[in-house]
Amino acid sequence: TDTNFDFDLIVIGAGYGGFDAAKHAAEKGLKVAIIESGDMGGTCVNKGCVPSKALLAASGKVREIANYEHLAKFGIHASPVRFERSKIADHANNLVSNVRENLTKTLKRSGVEIILGFGRLEGNQKVGVRDNNGIDRIFTCKNIVLATGSSPFVPPGITLDNRTVFTSDEAVKLEWLPRWIAIIGSGYIGLEFADVYTALGCEVTIIEALENIMPTFDPDITKIAKKNLIQSRDIDTKSNVFATKITPGCPVKIELTDAKSKEIVENLEVDGVLVATGRSPNSKNLNLDSVGIETIKGYIPIDDQMRVLNGEKIIPNVWAVGDVTGKLMLAHTAAAQGTIAVENICGENIEINYGSIPAATFTHPEISSVGLSETDAKEIASKEGFTLGVVKSYFKANSKALAELESDGILKLLFNKDSGKVLGAHIFGMHAADLIQEIANAISRNQDVMQLSTEVHTHPTLSEVVEVAYKQAASQVK
Numbered sequence: 001t002d003t004n005f006d007f008d009l010i011v012i013g014a015g016y017g018g019f020d021a022a023k024h025a026a027e028k029g030l031k032v033a034i035i036e037s038g039d040m041g042g043t044c045v046n047k048g049c050v051p052s053k054a055l056l057a058a059s060g061k062v063r064e065i066a067n068y069e070h071l072a073k074f075g076i077h078a079s080p081v082r083f084e085r086s087k088i089a090d091h092a093n094n095l096v097s098n099v100r101e102n103l104t105k106t107l108k109r110s111g112v113e114i115i116l117g118f119g120r121l122e123g124n125q126k127v128g129v130r131d132n133n134g135i136d137r138i139f140t141c142k143n144i145v146l147a148t149g150s151s152p153f154v155p156p157g158i159t160l161d162n163r164t165v166f167t168s169d170e171a172v173k174l175e176w177l178p179r180w181i182a183i184i185g186s187g188y189i190g191l192e193f194a195d196v197y198t199a200l201g202c203e204v205t206i207i208e209a210l211e212n213i214m215p216t217f218d219p220d221i222t223k224i225a226k227k228n229l230i231q232s233r234d235i236d237t238k239s240n241v242f243a244t245k246i247t248p249g250c251p252v253k254i255e256l257t258d259a260k261s262k263e264i265v266e267n268l269e270v271d272g273v274l275v276a277t278g279r280s281p282n283s284k285n286l287n288l289d290s291v292g293i294e295t296i297k298g299y300i301p302i303d304d305q306m307r308v309l310n311g312e313k314i315i316p317n318v319w320a321v322g323d324v325t326g327k328l329m330l331a332h333t334a335a336a337q338g339t340i341a342v343e344n345i346c347g348e349n350i351e352i353n354y355g356s357i358p359a360a361t362f363t364h365p366e367i368s369s370v371g372l373s374e375t376d377a378k379e380i381a382s383k384e385g386f387t388l389g390v391v392k393s394y395f396k397a398n399s400k401a402l403a404e405l406e407s408d409g410i411l412k413l414l415f416n417k418d419s420g421k422v423l424g425a426h427i428f429g430m431h432a433a434d435l436i437q438e439i440a441n442a443i444s445r446n447q448d449v450m451q452l453s454t455e456v457h458t459h460p461t462l463s464e465v466v467e468v469a470y471k472q473a474a475s476q477v478k
C-alpha cells in the first residue's frame with residue numbers, strides 16, 4: 001500500500017465485474033474502495049441472472065407438472081396445477097436480497113470499503129463521488145477499474161410507463177401477468193421471459209426487427225429451438241417488423257412497420273409489452289474526457305488485459321471490465337475480466353480468451369454455445385487455410401435423454417480437421433447450459449478431439465452427447 005494515495009484501487013460499480021475486481025484485489029492485500037450508485041450487486045443480482053433464473057425455476061416446475069401429455073407417457077396423472085404469482089415473485093425477490101446481502105458481507109469481510117454514491121473520473125488517479133445527499137468527495141488512488149455495467153436499451157418511439165410497457169428491470173419483479181404480452185426482441189432475454197410467461201398461462205407474441213426470429217443463434221439450433229420453445233407453445237411471431245410506436249395504456253397500442261419498406265403493416269393491441277431489445281453501456285457522466293477515453297458506440301474500448309485504450313494507446317492506470325466494455329456481456333465474463341484486471345494491476349501480463357467463455361439461455365430446454373459460430377469458423381478456416389469440421393450429436397441417441405423423455409436436442413461441434421482443435425459448440429437440449437462447460441474447458445486448455453475422444457464419460461448421462469461428438473470428430477481428423 002502506497003500512503004501517498006487514499007487507495008491502491010478504486011472500483012466504480014458494484015456489479016459482478018466490480019465485485020470480483022474489488023474482492024480479488026483486497027484478497028491480494030490492496031487497499032480497495034468500491035463505489036455504487038444503485039443496489040450492491042448490479043444488474044445480475046438485482047435485475048438480471050438471479051431473479052430471472054428464480055422465475056425460470058418456478059415456471060419450469062409449473063410447466064413440468066402441467067404437461068399432462070408428457071407425464072402420461074411415464075404413466076403419471078397429475079391434477080390441474082395451481083400457482084400463486086405473488087409467491088413466485090417472493091421467491092425471486094427473497095433470493096435477490098439474500099444474494100445481495102451475501103455479496104455485501106463478502107466485500108466487507110475482504111476489507112473493501114464500500115462508498116455509496118455516483119463515481120466519476122477526475123484524472124488517471126483521482127475519482128470523484130457524489131452521494132445521495134449531494135455531498136461531493138475526491139479520492140486519490142493508484143489504479144481505477146471502471147465497472148459501470150449496462151441498462152436496457154429502449155429504441156426511439158417506444159414510451160415506457162414501467163407498468164404496461166416495461167423492460168426486464170420490471171419483468172423480473174413479476175408484479176402482474178398480462179393476459180396477452182408482446183415481447184419485442186428475440187435474443188436470450190426475450191426468449192427466457194417468453195418461457196416464463198407461457199408457463200404461467202400468458203399468451204405471447206414475439207416481435208423481431210431482423211428477418212428471422214432468434215437472429216443471434218446458430219441456424220440449426222434455431223430450427224429445433226423454434227419448434228420446442230415457440231411453435232409448441234403457440235407463440236405468435238412477427239419478424240422483419242419494427243415496433244415503431246408503442247403507447248402505454250389499457251390496452252397498449254403497438255404500431256408495426258415493415259423493416260424494409262418502412263410502411264405500417266399492422267396495429268396490435270395487447271395487455272403488456274416487454275421491451276427486450278438489447279442493452280446499452282452505462283458510460284455517461286463518468287467524465288471520461290478527463291483521461292482521454294473516447295467511447296465506441298458508448299462502450300469503453302479495452303485491450304485483452306483490460307487496459308483502457310485511446311486508439312492504440314494505453315491510458316495509464318485506468319482499466320475497465322464487464323458490460324460497459326461490450327465484450328460477451330455476461331456475468332461470468334465480467335467476473336473473469338475483473339480478476340484479470342487485478343492480476344495485471346499487480347504486475348502480471350494475463351490476457352483473456354473470449355473464445356472459451358460459454359453462454360447460455362435458460363429456457364426449458366436450454367440453449368448454449370461457446371467459441372465460434374459456424375459462419376465465423378468458415379471464414380477463419382478459409383483465411384487460415386485449414387479444413388473446418390462440423391459434426392452433430394443427437395439427444396435422441398442418448399439413453400439418459402430417452403429415459404427422461406427429453407430426447408429433442410442437438411449438439412453441433414466445430415473443429416479444425418487438420419489439427420483436431422475444438423473451435424466452437426452450439427447445443428439445444430435438456431441441461432445444455434451445464435453440458436457446454438466441458439467443451440469450454442477443452443477450448444481453454446487447447447485440447448484436440450483425438451485426446452478428448454479417449455476421455456471416459458459416465459453412462460448413462462447427457463455428457464455422452466459430447467463424447468459421441470468428440471469420437472465422431474476424431475474419426476474425421478486427417
Ligand code: FAD
Nearest residue numbers: 013015016017037038042043044048119149322323330331
Ligand atoms: P452491472 O451488473 O450492470 O453493474 C454495474 C453497476 O455499476 C450497477 O450496480 C450500477 O448501479 C453501477 N454504476 C453505474 N454507473 C455508476 C457510477 N457512475 N458510480 C457508481 N456506480 C455506478 N448473465 C449471465 O451470465 N447469466 C445469466 O443468466 C444472465 N441473465 C440475465 C438476465 C437479464 C434479465 C439481464 C438483464 C441480464 C442477464 N445477464 C446474465 C447479464 C448480466 O446481468 C450482466 O452481464 C452483468 O450484470 C454485467 O456485470 P457488470 O459488473 O459489468 O455490470
